[in-house]
Amino acid sequence: MKILLAEDETDLANAIKALLIHSGYSVDLAEDGQYAVDFAAQNGYDAMVFDIMMPRKDGLEALREIRAAGDTTPVIMLTAKSEIEDRITGLDSGADDYLTKPFAMAELLARLRAMTRRARPEAASVITYANIEVDPSSSELRAVNSISLAFKELKLLELLVKAEGKVITTEEIYDRIWQDDPDTSTKIVLMYISYLKNKLRSVGASCVITGSPESGYTLTEG
Amino acid sequence: MENIYGQYKERVEGVMDDLLYKLNGYNNDIINAGGDPVFDHISARIKSDRSMREKLARLGLAVTPEMALSENVHDAVGVRIVTCFIDDIFENIKQIRALKGVTVLEEKDYLTNAKPNGYRSYHLIISIEEPFEDAAGATPGMWYAEIQLRTIAMDSWAALEHRLKYKKQISDTALIVAELKRVADELASCDVSMQTIRDMIKEIKHEDSAC
Numbered sequence: 001m002k003i004l005l006a007e008d009e010t011d012l013a014n015a016i017k018a019l020l021i022h023s024g025y026s027v028d029l030a031e032d033g034q035y036a037v038d039f040a041a042q043n044g045y046d047a048m049v050f051d052i053m054m055p056r057k058d059g060l061e062a063l064r065e066i067r068a069a070g071d072t073t074p075v076i077m078l079t080a081k082s083e084i085e086d087r088i089t090g091l092d093s094g095a096d097d098y099l100t101k102p103f104a105m106a107e108l109l110a111r112l113r114a115m116t117r118r119a120r121p122e123a124a125s126v127i128t129y130a131n132i133e134v135d136p137s138s139s140e141l142r143a144v145n146s147i148s149l150a151f152k153e154l155k156l157l158e159l160l161v162k163a164e165g166k167v168i169t170t171e172e173i174y175d176r177i178w179q180d181d182p183d184t185s186t187k188i189v190l191m192y193i194s195y196l197k198n199k200l201r202s203v204g205a206s207c208v209i210t211g212s213p214e215s216g217y218t219l220t221e222g
Numbered sequence: 223m224e225n226i227y228g229q230y231k232e233r234v235e236g237v238m239d240d241l242l243y244k245l246n247g248y249n250n251d252i253i254n255a256g257g258d259p260v261f262d263h264i265s266a267r268i269k270s271d272r273s274m275r276e277k278l279a280r281l282g283l284a285v286t287p288e289m290a291l292s293e294n295v296h297d298a299v300g301v302r303i304v305t306c307f308i309d310d311i312f313e314n315i316k317q318i319r320a321l322k323g324v325t326v327l328e329e330k331d332y333l334t335n336a337k338p339n340g341y342r343s344y345h346l347i348i349s350i351e352e353p354f355e356d357a358a359g360a361t362p363g364m365w366y367a368e369i370q371l372r373t374i375a376m377d378s379w380a381a382l383e384h385r386l387k388y389k390k391q392i393s394d395t396a397l398i399v400a401e402l403k404r405v406a407d408e409l410a411s412c413d414v415s416m417q418t419i420r421d422m423i424k425e426i427k428h429e430d431s432a433c
Contacts, residue, residue, distance in 0.1 A: 138404075145336050146407050147411050148404070148407040191418075194418045195415050198415075199411065202334075
């Protein structure tokens with residue numbers, strides 16, 4: 001696993017880096033916030049550890065820029081101050097966790113493990129149902145044949161599979177998948193149900209989506 | 223060296239022209255009746271002298287005009303029907319089955335069963351009866367042709383994949399093969415989405431006319 005460490009205090013940076021490498025991580029060290037932004041733009045990381053107080057660009061600013069670029073990598077903030085305000089600003093800027101200096105190295109490692117554990121399995125697990133396989137990492141639907149799914153089609157199919165035969169209403173589907181799209185109406189659900197029905201058929205799936213906009217939808221075998 | 227089709231060369235061209243005439247015929251009938259065209263375009267070719275000789279040799283058959291035009295080799299005449307939408311492929315197959323003098327001998331559905339590399343297409347081998355003598359000496363004559371049916375997206379994919387086949391010295395072949403497969407699945411996804419939207423538009427039209 002790869003970690004981006006942004007810390008300007010050389011001694012502390014080297015100590016953390018050595019510990020992380022010793023624990024089996026590979027580490028890129030950024031000496032200030034600007035370098036951190038540059039590193040994050042160039043490479044993919046499993047987690048990031050940012051100091052708040054840094055020259056050129058502080059940790060909060062760097063984090064905000066990285067999040068604005070669409071990067072959702074888990075981030076732990078290191079803060080010298082233990083004031084509540086700082087922690088709140090850090091979390092609101094997109095941090096997933098924080099540690100107050102001085103901290104125990106063992107705690108940093110434990111928090112990294114917890115964070116990467118949360119981030120991992122969802123991204124990788126292939127969903128199976130009847131004769132279909134849905135691979136979220138490649139957005140691929142496979143049965144006799146294979147086809148790509150659009151992001152929202154993938155989310156919709158995941159939702160239907162996880163419902164395990166229970167009916168999901170149009171409103172539930174809309175709230176779960178289109179909650180961030182104010183410009184759409186629940187009619188979009190029927191459109192995506194239709195796409196998925198035809199894509200399931202085109203790969204020779206042995207399961208079908210049944211239902212209507214009024215009654216809701218369910219995925220069943222046969 | 224004489225052309226592989228020998229004295230039958232003009233007759234083979236006649237078969238191809240007749241088949242194209244028949245295919246364009248039903249498309250025009252549909253358009254004249256107020257319907258949407260069932261294909262975007264058709265292309266046709268007579269298998270080149272060199273390819274036909276290679277094929278006969280590969281199959282261990284006599285390299286003669288009679289063998290090239292026999293029931294052992296069906297693709298001296300090759301026609302490709304390129305459609306805008308997936309369902310049009312099946313509409314064309316229905317129309318072809320209904321053509322007088324044409325019989326579908328064999329079909330391969332690479333839409334439902336795409337090839338592992340991502341190739342999608344529907345292949346028909348047909349016989350077509352012509353008033354003139356065939357290479358076996360029978361009148362009316364029995365001639366053969368292969369028809370490939372695919373959407374525009376499948377067709378442009380096949381054109382791209384074709385380039386890979388003839389580049390022996392290409393680096394990163396594995397990467398390109400994998401990417402071609404991924405793109406084939408994305409194009410298939412778009413084809414199905416477009417078909418879905420087209421069906422929805424049709425439904426809206428029906429509802430409007432019902433009011």
